[in-house]
Structure formats: structure tokens, C-alpha cells
Amino acid sequence: SQQGEEDPQALSIQEGENATMNCSYKTSINNLQWYRQNSGRGLVHLILIRSNEREKHSGRLRVTLDTSKKSSSLLITASRAADTASYFCATDAGTGNQFYFGTGTSLTVIP
């Protein structure tokens, strides 16, 4: 079944550095979303990018989408300890009515 697969599985960086995580998917999509999950909490929506968009920004977040490679990346600039969380991409597999998630990238930002 369609799902996003995040890479790397785990990432550890120093505060102030940039963090990049990638997502690959299998079939055509209408939308791709990125979510953050803090330990023991629910997922929080970060950003949505549509299939006809190539890049989107929101604060310190930058998302790119390459539909020819079926991949997306999430860049967090000037990371902070509070960015420590798991990050998930979710794709709609072209259905537009449900989203498929992967296993996430676990990001640790060391103060």
C-alpha cells in the first residue's frame, strides 16, 4: 500500500544546526503533508504541499517536493532543543480522502 517512508530513521544534531529529513513515496499524489510528534503526544500538522508546488516555507521550515522522483524533504533551519520530536510525512496516494504515514524520522537536537 502507499506510504511515506522517511529517511533517516534517526538524526542527532547540535542546536543551531540545520536538520534535513527526506520522504519517498510510491504512487502519484495530490498532496503531501509533514507532521511532528512529540513524545507521548498526538501528531501536529506542520505544512501541506500540493503536487503542483515545488517548495513551501513556514517560519524555519522549508519543504520541497519532487514528483518526478516521488520524494519530499523537510528542512528545519537553526534548530532548537524544542524541535526534538519525530517527524512524519503523509501522502494521499492520489485518493485525496485519506493519508498514509510512514514510521517517521526521530530528531534529537542537543542543547
Added chain:
Amino acid sequence: DTAVSQTPKYLVTQMGNDKSIKCEQNLGHDTMYWYKQDSKKFLKIMFSYNNKELIINETVPNRFSPKSPDKAHLNLHINSLELGDSAVYFCASSYTTGGEKLFFGSGTQLSVL
């Protein structure tokens, strides 16, 4: 005010028991979902309801029965619990079914002993 709230937060029970998880959203959304997150953090959709009607049932065993009394509530009842049902269950909602962003509850950690 919590947008999507689910209860209980923790549920510990014996194999073979029946249990329910409740979910409520106060966002006025039409669509609600149940997701299951396993120990490897893989998040899988189970059900989706739009305005009280079931629209997605992702090959979930029929021991799992969702019920939506109104569009603000989606409860999940599980019969004859098995060890493999241990996971975190998340309720979520969205404005409509059309590729909208999801709002998640804080999860129910189910442990079947």
C-alpha cells in the same frame, strides 16, 4: 479547549476483554478517523467517517467496531482483545475528506496482557 479529545489516555486490560475508546472533536469538522500506531511508530489508518457515515475501513478485523453517534464523536469498540492489539490509538479529524490537514488527539495507549 482541547480540539480533539480522546479517553482514556491509558488502558490496561486482559486478553479476551472488550474495551471502548471515546473521541470527541469541537472543531466542527465533518470527517473523523482512527489510526493505530505500533511500537515502531508506524501509523496506519483504520477507519474514517464522514458526517457519521463510514467511508474507509482498512481491512481491520471485525473485532473492531467504530460508532459515530454524531459527526462530533467517533468511538472505537474492541471485542475479544488480543496481545497484538497493544498499540497507541489516535483519533483525528479534518474539515472534509478532501486532502485536508488532520488534527490529532493525544492518543490512547492500549496494553493487552
